[in-house]
Structure formats: C-alpha cells, structure tokens
Amino acid sequence: MGFHDLTMNAITGEPVNLGEFKGKPCLVVNVASRCGLTPQYAGLQKLHQDNEARGLRVLGFPCNQFGGQEPGSEAEIETFCSTNYDVSFPLFSKVEVNGDGACELYRMLKSAAPNDDGTEDIPWNFTKFLVDGDGNVVRRYGPRTTPEEIAGTLEQYL
Numbered sequence: 001m002g003f004h005d006l007t008m009n010a011i012t013g014e015p016v017n018l019g020e021f022k023g024k025p026c027l028v029v030n031v032a033s034r035c036g037l038t039p040q041y042a043g044l045q046k047l048h049q050d051n052e053a054r055g056l057r058v059l060g061f062p063c064n065q066f067g068g069q070e071p072g073s074e075a076e077i078e079t080f081c082s083t084n085y086d087v088s089f090p091l092f093s094k095v096e097v098n099g100d101g102a103c104e105l106y107r108m109l110k111s112a113a114p115n116d117d118g119t120e121d122i123p124w125n126f127t128k129f130l131v132d133g134d135g136n137v138v139r140r141y142g143p144r145t146t147p148e149e150i151a152g153t154l155e156q157y158l
Helices: 040-054 074-085 104-112 147-151
Strands: 007-009 015-017 026-031 057-062 128-131 137-141
Touching (some): 026 104
Antiparallel strands (some): 128 137
C-alpha cells in the first residue's frame, strides 16, 4: 500500500483519502503544541502559503508520544494552531508514530526513509518527510531542520 492509497482522519474527524494529493508534493510533519520546536508552526505555515499555488501541501499530524507535549483534544489542538500560528494547512487527528501503535502512514514513511544511522524510529516532534507528487518518500528531515532550510530543497518537486 502506498502513500496515495491511505486514508487518515482530519482533525475534525472526517476521513481524508491521501489520493487527493496525487500530483502534489507533501511535507508530512508530526507536530506538537507544547514543544520547544512548536514555533516551527510559523515556518510551516509560511512554507505552505508561499508554495500552495505551486502544489505543495504541508500535512500536520499531532503526536503525544514525545514528553506528552501534545496532550490536548483535537479541538484544542486546532484552536491552538489557528489562534497562535494562523495555520491553514491540513491538520489530522492525533497519531502514534513509533511502537506497536504506530499508524500505517508512519510505518510506511519510516521504512521508506530511515534515519541516517539506519534506524527507523522518529526521534522527536517535528520530524518531516517529503513525499513527491507520485507518492514516493524522497527525503526525511530531522526535528531541528527548519521549514526555512527545507524551502530551498523543494524546487525540484514543485
């Protein structure tokens, strides 16, 4: 099963078939509202705004597996993101990214683009995966890689 074959729940609960992103590069990010890296939401929103017309989609997947830094409900997360960062890119329901409960999307992303040392686990919030318009996972970015740094690598995929 590939990226475009999966269905994930939007933060509002509706199912979203990732096939709707065919032909569009996607930056998939596990996000958290109470993390030292949370200010990356601003850069992700800017990346989304600057490149949405050219096809890029930023997809945010809240995760509470790292230090309990995303404890809120989906409604609380959505309010936090819109109030504090004016987020307009798609947000999804909370997921697990590591362990036995890892969702199928993250199992697929991690397998396709492991860490530099060959391990697959997500090390922290704001790990990012770039998926091209054909659904291929082309790059993994570590949590501390900023959206501004990623902007320069996107051109070939837009």
